[in-house]
Amino acid sequence: MTVECSDKRRNDTGNYTVNLIRNSAPVINSLPDSVSLLEDVNTNTLLHTLNVTDIEGDNITCLLNSNSSLFEVTLIPPSNTEYGIYLKGGTNLDYDITHSYSMTVECSDKRRNDTGNYTVNLIRNSAPVINSLPDSVSLLEDVNTNTLLHTLNVTDIEGDNITCLLNSNSSLFEVTLIPPSNTEYGIYLKGGTHLDYDITHSYSMTVECSDKRRNDTGNYTVNLIRNSAPVINSLPDSVSLLEDVNTNTLLHTLNVTDIEGDNITCLLNSNSSLFEVTLITPSNTEYGIYLKGGTHLDYDITHSYSMTVECSDKRRNDTGNYTVNLIRNSAPVINSLPDSVSLLEDVNTNTLLHTLNVTDIEGDNITCLLNSNSSLFEVTLIPPSNTEYGIYLKGGTNLNYDMTPLYSMTVECSDTRRNDTGHFMVNLIRNSAPVINSLPGSVSLLEDVNTNTLLHTLNVTDIEGDNITCVLNPNSSLFEVSLIPPSNIG
Structure with a gap:
């Protein structure tokens, strides 16, 4: 630039240069x-x-x-x-x-x-790592409570918060935090589930653990262990039972085992009006095969009963066949019944003709009677013990040899189920007439006699000792047969 200085008339000039210093950039x-x-x-x-x-x-x-x-x-x-x-x-x-x-x-x-x-x-954020996840686990199919199957070991090198779950939701299984710490995740069987080996014996699932950016997955399989059926041990093929039994009777105590220790219920496969399987009182820890009380068994109608015993743990069962063979009730036996007995036709009082000897191998109560009723004879208990039966002539009867010299009857003894019979005959003994001994053919009598005069004392005998009465066959106005006084013994 030029600098000029003037006194308004004249001036002086000088050249001046400004050299800039360049501002340096930061x-x-x-x-x-x-x-x-x-x-x-x-x-x-x-x-x-x-x-x-x-x-x-x-x-x-x-x-x-x-x-x-x-x-x-x-x-x-x-x-x-x-x-x-x-x-x-x-x-x-x-x-x-x-x-x-x-x-x-x-x-x-x-x-x-x-x-x-x-x-x-x-x-790059590293995915979390699921460490040592086993390929599978075995689980009893009976488990139905919330059950921890495996605790996940998950690491993340960045220390990120990790969330674990099943890759696809399951109605049976879940991955959730393990209480109470809630610091680790576990694979759980959900509570209230119903698993059935016969329908699905294994479940495969994918476990996924994520830090919300990347994840690691692992395959996990739950193999169900099939519930073993209970076992009925040493069930006999059959039992023998007297047909007379009609009370509640234990025939056999069941020996049932279950390797899982499940609760067991036993019953007859088809209901029966005669038999049942029920808990044995008072312990109620074992089941027994029972004859129901109040039943009526009859060997002649049905001599054996076959049944199927079933014991179940509510999932599977074991069955066994069991037969009740009835033992036929033996009829009572009338021992040594004589074919016949002899009886004086004059007897008319209640008279024991024969004491029955009756035995019954089961010891049943025995009743004896005549097969058909009789107005003359009866079978009844012998007093006063009333432990034995006897064949009796009834009192007040009138027997007459000339009309009926013998009576046949059938004696029947029964234990209310079966009976034995025996034939018995009563042979009447004919009453013998009295005998007039040594009666003279005649006697001489003075015609002058007119007083009551004993002409002959009769000698009369009777082998039965019956009372004897003597008379003139046709009555007479002159003579009579009469007791000789004063003894009246002729």
């Missing part, structure tokens, strides 16, 4: 090429503190050359004297979508600037 010092960042970070995070110098000491402003929704360069609080490269808060980084971000940092003193390239390399 300098970004030691900016690293890149930084590594876990993709899981989503909070406002300082990645690098910028070291920026300006030889003129100008105020410096730093920013990203192009705006970014994920990163920014801003003053570092609370001093706000330095700039830092930040990951913005609330971001969602995903290594699998973008594994690195490149950006240009620009620092300016409002006249000139310095730039630097900066790259953020994401560190």
Whole structure:
């Protein structure tokens, strides 16, 4: 430039040059090429503190050359004297979508600037690891309560929160936190389930553990253990039973075992009006085969009964065949009954003709009678003991040999189920007439006699000793046969 100085009339000039000193741009010092960042970070995070110098000491402003929704360069609080490269808060980084971000940092003193390239390399989040998951577990099909099958051992190198579940939902199984700590996950059988080996003997499932970004899976199979049926041990093929038994009678105590220790119920496979399987009182710990009380068995109608005993643990059962063979009741036996007895036709009082000897091998009560009723004879208990039966002539009878010289009858003795009979005959003994002994053919009598005069004393005998009466066959007005006084013994 020319400098001119004048006194309004004349002037002097001089040339003057201003040489500018160029403002130096600020300098970004030691900016690293890149930084590594876990993709899981989503909070406002300082990645690098910028070291920026300006030889003129100008105020410096730093920013990203192009705006970014994920990163920014801003003053570092609370001093706000330095700039830092930040990951913005609330971001969602995903290594699998973008594994690195490149950006240009620009620092300016409002006249000139310095730039630097900066790259953020994401560190891929590692999936959690399910350690030592067994291929399978065995489980009794009877289990129906909430049951822990396996405790999961899951690790995550980043220490992320882990959630585990079954890859597809199951109505029977689940993966859930194990109470009360709720720090580990377990594979559970849900409570209230009904498993059946015969329908499905194994269940395969996929266990998935995730840190909400990546997951690890493992295959797990539950193999059901088939419930064993209870076993009826040493059930005999048959038992013998007297047909006379009609009370509640234990025929056999069942020996039933179950290897799982299940509760067992036993019954007859088809109901019976005569027999039943029920708990044996008073312990009620064992089952027995019983004849029901009040039954009526008859060998002649049905001599054996076959039945099927079934014992079940409510899932499976064992059966056994059992037969009750009736023992036929033996009829009582009339021992040594004589064919006949002889009886004076004159007897007319209640008279024991024969004491019956009757035996019964079962010891049953015995009743004896005449097969057909008789007005003359009867079979009845012999007093006073009333333990034996006798054949009696009834009192007040009138027997007459000349009309009926013998009587045949059938004696029947019964134990109310079967009987024995015997034939018995009563032969009447004819009553002998009295005998007039040594009666003279005649006697001489003076015609003058007119007083009551004994002409002859009769000698009369009777072998039965009956009372005898003597008379003149046709009555006479002159003679008579009469007892001789005073003894009246002739």
